[in-house]
Each structure stands twice: as C-alpha cells, then as structure tokens.
Amino acid sequence: EAQVTQNPRYLITVTGKKLTVTCSxxxxxxxMSWYRQDPGLGLRQIYxxxxxxxxxxxxxxxxxxxxxxxxRNFPLILExxxxxxxxxxxxxxxxxxxxxxxxxxxxxxxxxx
Amino acid sequence: SQQGEEDPQALSIxxxxxxxxxxxYKTSINNLQWYRQNSGRGLVHLxxxxxxxxxxxxxxxxxxxxxxxxxxxLLITASRAADTASYFCAPGRAGSYQLTFGKGTKLSVIP
Numbered sequence: 001e002a003q004v005t006q007n008p009r010y011l012i013t014v015t016g017k018k019l020t021v022t023c024s025x026x027x028x029x030x031x032m033s034w035y036r037q038d039p040g041l042g043l044r045q046i047y048x049x050x051x052x053x054x055x056x057x058x059x060x061x062x063x064x065x066x067x068x069x070x071x072r073n074f075p076l077i078l079e080x081x082x083x084x085x086x087x088x089x090x091x092x093x094x095x096x097x098x099x100x101x102x103x104x105x106x107x108x109x110x111x112x113x
Numbered sequence: 114s115q116q117g118e119e120d121p122q123a124l125s126i127x128x129x130x131x132x133x134x135x136x137x138y139k140t141s142i143n144n145l146q147w148y149r150q151n152s153g154r155g156l157v158h159l160x161x162x163x164x165x166x167x168x169x170x171x172x173x174x175x176x177x178x179x180x181x182x183x184x185x186x187l188l189i190t191a192s193r194a195a196d197t198a199s200y201f202c203a204p205g206r207a208g209s210y211q212l213t214f215g216k217g218t219k220l221s222v223i224p
C-alpha cells in the first residue's frame with residue numbers, strides 16, 4: 001500500500017531535549033516536505049527536499065533541521081525544542097514538485113513543556 | 114511563497130445542500146490542487162486542475178479555475194455529513210518547488 005509513515009504519532013518532551021521525527025515513503029517519490037499546523041495559522045511549510053541531498057527552507061525553518069540521505073526518508077530534527085514548537089506536524093511526498101498529487105502522513109502531535 | 118487564500122473561513126450547511134468554497138492566489142500558476150483534511154489527520158488530495166482547464170469534475174466535486182481573476186472554486190454537490198472537514202487549495206507556480214497551503218475552509222455538514 002502506498003503510504004507516508006511518520007513516527008511517533010504523539011510526543012511530549014521537555015525544552016532543550018533533542019528529538020527526531022521520522023518520515024518514510026514507499027512510492028519512490030522525489031519530493032518530500034514538512035509542515036506544521038497551528039490553530040488559526042493553517043499549514044506552514046518548514047523544509048522541503050527535491051531529491052537526495054537536496055533540501056531547502058520553507059516559510060518557517062527556524063529551529064528545525066532536515067536531512068535527505070536516502071530517497072525514502074526525510075527526518076525532521078529539533079536540536080533544542082522550545083514550547084513555541086508545540087504543534088501538529090505533517091510530512092508529505094509527491095512524485096515531483098508542485099505539479100503532482102501530494103501524499104500526507106498521519107501527523108505527529110508534539111508538545112514541548 | 115505562493116499560497117492560496119480560502120474563503121469563507123467557515124461554512125455550515127444542511128445535509129443535501131451544495132457547498133461552495135473559493136480560493137484566490139496572487140501569481141501565475143501551472144495548476145491548482147484541492148485537498149481535504151478530516152480533523153487532525155493528514156491532507157488527502159481531491160483534484161488537480163491545470164491552468165489551461167476551466168472546469169473539472171470528480172464524482173460530486175466540481176472545480177472551476179479562472180486564471181484572469183486568479184481564483185478557483187470547489188463545489189460539493191448534495192453534501193453529506195461525511196464531507197465535514199477542512200478544505201485547502203494549493204496553487205502550483207511553474208518552476209516552484211514549494212507546495213504551500215492557506216488556512217482552509219472549515220465545512221460543517223449538519224445531518
């Protein structure tokens with residue numbers, strides 16, 4: 001089954017403790033991206049990747065890192081999480097850029113206390 | 114970034130009625146996509162309309178695109194309670210690597 005898998009689904013952590021949210025897709029998609037969703041602000045793009053070893057900042061990249069060492073994986077790294085990064089996070093992938101359908105993961109609800 | 118703005122922010126209708134939501138954008142596009150999000154879940158692709166198309170249908174969905182007005186509309190006919198969700202548009206600018214979304218329209222269909 002074609003899917004985008006994020007882990008974990010829920011995470012409560014403390015300020016400053018490094019964490020990684022994993023994202024994996026099984027569709028051989030080139031394009032992957034991360035979004036955060038906050039009430040009243042909609043979905044905002046954090047980072048995106050056009051292919052292996054090619055990444056770029058989205059609209060809200062501060063406080064986040066990503067890597068794309070393999071085509072299927074695109075982890076989101078929070079080196080020193082802060083409470084303002086409490087949010088619902090989504091990973092998405094698509095065959096190519098903005099011209100094709102994007103598939104979304106189930107979401108990761110992160111709480112930083 | 115190129116993002117759309119959905120209007121209205123919220124819409125409440127009775128089951129069986131039609132629901133119309135709109136999307137406006139600012140720059141030239143290659144295509145425009147519509148997505149649905151059930152509460153707290155990942156977005157699901159509904160339909161993609163290309164810049165040279167004016168109208169597209171998929172089941173109970175009808176999407177129109179007016180590139181001269183830089184706007185699109187999504188019509189859901191004969192709505193059902195299961196259509197209750199948020200709906201987002203994503204304008205696709207040629208050569209852009211960013212797929213961005215607005216704040217969405219929250220549709221409530223009352224049984």
